Amino acid sequence: MSSRQILSKLGSFQEQAFVNGIWQSSASQKTFPVYSPSTGELVANVADCDANDTKKAIDVANQAFQLWKTTSCRERSALLKDLYEGMMSNQKDLATIMAIESGKPISEGMMEVKFAASFFEWYAGEAMRMNGEVLPNAEPNNRRIVIKQPVGVCGLITPWNFPIGMITRKLGPALAAGCTAVLKPSEETPLTALAFGKIAEEVGMPAGLLNIVTASRENTDQVGGALCDSDVIRKITFTGSTRVGKLLYERSAQNVKRLSMELGGNAPFIVFNSANAKLAAQKAVMSRFRNTGQTCVCAERVFVQDEIYDEFLEELKKCVAELQLGDPLDASTTQSAVINQRALDSIQDKVTDAKEKGASIAVGGNLAESKGSLYYEPTIITDCKIDMKVFKEEIFGPVIPLIKFQSESIGVLMANAHSTGLAGYIMSRDMAQVWRVSEALEVGMVGVNDQAISCDIIPFGGVKESGLGREGSVHGLNDYTELKYIHFGLE
Numbered sequence: 220m221s222s223r224q225i226l227s228k229l230g231s232f233q234e235q236a237f238v239n240g241i242w243q244s245s246a247s248q249k250t251f252p253v254y255s256p257s258t259g260e261l262v263a264n265v266a267d268c269d270a271n272d273t274k275k276a277i278d279v280a281n282q283a284f285q286l287w288k289t290t291s292c293r294e295r296s297a298l299l300k301d302l303y304e305g306m307m308s309n310q311k312d313l314a315t316i317m318a319i320e321s322g323k324p325i326s327e328g329m330m331e332v333k334f335a336a337s338f339f340e341w342y343a344g345e346a347m348r349m350n351g352e353v354l355p356n357a358e359p360n361n362r363r364i365v366i367k368q369p370v371g372v373c374g375l376i377t378p379w380n381f382p383i384g385m386i387t388r389k390l391g392p393a394l395a396a397g398c399t400a401v402l403k404p405s406e407e408t409p410l411t412a413l414a415f416g417k418i419a420e421e422v423g424m425p426a427g428l429l430n431i432v433t434a435s436r437e438n439t440d441q442v443g444g445a446l447c448d449s450d451v452i453r454k455i456t457f458t459g460s461t462r463v464g465k466l467l468y469e470r471s472a473q474n475v476k477r478l479s480m481e482l483g484g485n486a487p488f489i490v491f492n493s494a495n496a497k498l499a500a501q502k503a504v505m506s507r508f509r510n511t512g513q514t515c516v517c518a519e520r521v522f523v524q525d526e527i528y529d530e531f532l533e534e535l536k537k538c539v540a541e542l543q544l545g546d547p548l549d550a551s552t553t554q555s556a557v558i559n560q561r562a563l564d565s566i567q568d569k570v571t572d573a574k575e576k577g578a579s580i581a582v583g584g585n586l587a588e589s590k591g592s593l594y595y596e597p598t599i600i601t602d603c604k605i606d607m608k609v610f611k612e613e614i615f616g617p618v619i620p621l622i623k624f625q626s627e628s629i630g631v632l633m634a635n636a637h638s639t640g641l642a643g644y645i646m647s648r649d650m651a652q653v654w655r656v657s658e659a660l661e662v663g664m665v666g667v668n669d670q671a672i673s674c675d676i677i678p679f680g681g682v683k684e685s686g687l688g689r690e691g692s693v694h695g696l697n698d699y700t701e702l703k704y705i706h707f708g709l710e
């Protein structure tokens with residue numbers, strides 16, 4: 220069966236935009252093609268919305284906001300619980316759509332749906348605790364309180380690498396706080412977003428709370444521009460590259476919008492001499508090769524201390540040899556195609572640059588054409604230096620570069636010598652060292668002897684050019700609220 224046939228059998232498969240609870244074409248009637256990265260097949264033609272379609276969606280979201288902001292916390296919590304159940308009942312379908320349109324192995328896709336749904340479960344609870352404050356009496360004749368109110372209509376712009384998790388991590392707290400949304404998913408993965416819209420419709424989400432405006436790469440700037448330029452949109456919440464984040468930041472300055480920015484990572488992964496080499500290698504591979512190396516918190520730059528270097532490299536080779544390249548719809552596949560030709564070209568360019576500057580390829584280093592035109596071999600590069608592109612830029616592919624260091628202070632210095640600061644990892648059994656290095660790393664999140672750091676209950680986010688704000692936890696809810704102080708005179 221072709222991928223297109225598989226998709227057309229799924230109840231949640233949609234190609235039209237979703238505005239005001241109605242499935243609709245773009246006003247221009249234009250569509251754009253969606254291809255499967257693993258097979259190259261054309262799998263869908265999706266509504267290609269422009270600035271005018273986006274303005275209509277903003278108006279609808281604004282009308283819905285006037286009602287949604289007045290609902291009780293119980294009503295909002297109930298909808299979030301229904302969204303959680305709806306997603307979990309459609310776990311396999313969503314994972315299948317992701318496998319087809321993004322190449323994400325289905326076993327990972329199943330985990331992503333669970334992860335994504337957990338934000339609705341978590342914020343169903345947090346919606347019930349959006350407490351304000353009663354301030355202490357500073358004078359006898361007045362009282363002061365602080366209330367939390369929804370920030371307003373939000374523009375959500377999301378990437379392709381976590382096609383559903385990056386939507387729900389924003390939408391969960393937005394709806395819990397009383398906000399409504401206009402979502403622009405990535406042009407690479409609109410089908411997952413639209414399938415979610417179908418699930419939301421089926422669980423009875425009121426019309427206009429979530430409006431999905433799909434757009435081609437060519438129209439993305441128009442849609443993003445309409446969201447940033449609108450005075451009605453009070454917050455832009457973006458996950459994607461630092462380059463695009465900066466554009467949106469600048470464009471949102473004109474009407475001083477609230478911003479949440481979850482941007483590029485380039486995470487350091489530091490293996491100290493005291494680490495368990497086998498465990499460190501397993502964790503490095505789980506982190507680096509998750510989603511075929513296309514994860515913002517992936518171990519991108521691996522620093523290994525001199526005494527453990529050889530043992531770690533041997534263990535790493537064993538773990539990499541166990542990775543299974545294949546069809547993303549096959550349950551045993553762990554590595555699949557990368558998202559598109561640009562991504563593949565960029566990976567090849569970085570590996571070539573490393574080789575030209577003196578690095579060695581210990582494993583892999585080639586296209587895996589027998590699997591498909593966008594497959595790349597899991598690759599280990601040794602003898603790297605910090606002036607190589609594999610260290611300076613996000614690789615976003617199945618390539619792990621190693622650099623040897625001698626002292627803790629040099630390791631930390633090299634790890635911090637980067638403009639981004641999302642996650643960082645420390646492999647060490649020396650607890651004093653773990654404390655010192657955790658505090659010294661210039662990142663928003665630290666994984667100690669573990670790589671699975673992301674979930675609903677933690678404040679996910681970065682420092683430096685990795686972004687602004689936090690997603691998940693109570694902090695993620697606060698990012699969708701405004702504080703209002705009210706003063707009462709008692710005379």
Ligand SMILES: NC(=O)c1ccc[n+]([C@@H]2O[C@H](COP(=O)([O-])OP(=O)(O)OC[C@H]3O[C@@H](n4cnc5c(N)ncnc54)[C@H](O)[C@@H]3O)[C@@H](O)[C@H]2O)c1
Pocket residue numbers: 376377378379380381385403404405406439440442443444458459460461463464466467480481482483484514515516613641681685686
């Ligand atoms: N920090 C995090 O939580 C996190 C999570 C996932 C991905 N990421 C980052 O995302 C990047 C990979 O995702 P990507 O390639 O989809 O990123 P991207 O920045 O190219 O695209 C992200 C989104 O922005 C849209 N976009 C692109 N140009 C735009 C414009 N001019 N105006 C408005 N919207 C525009 C895209 O269509 C897409 O929807 C990596 O850098 C990765 O580290 C970060």
Ligand SMILES: O=CCCC(=O)O
Pocket residue numbers: 380381513514515516673674679
């Ligand atoms: O790409 C980054 C998001 C995935 C995660 O939250 O671990």
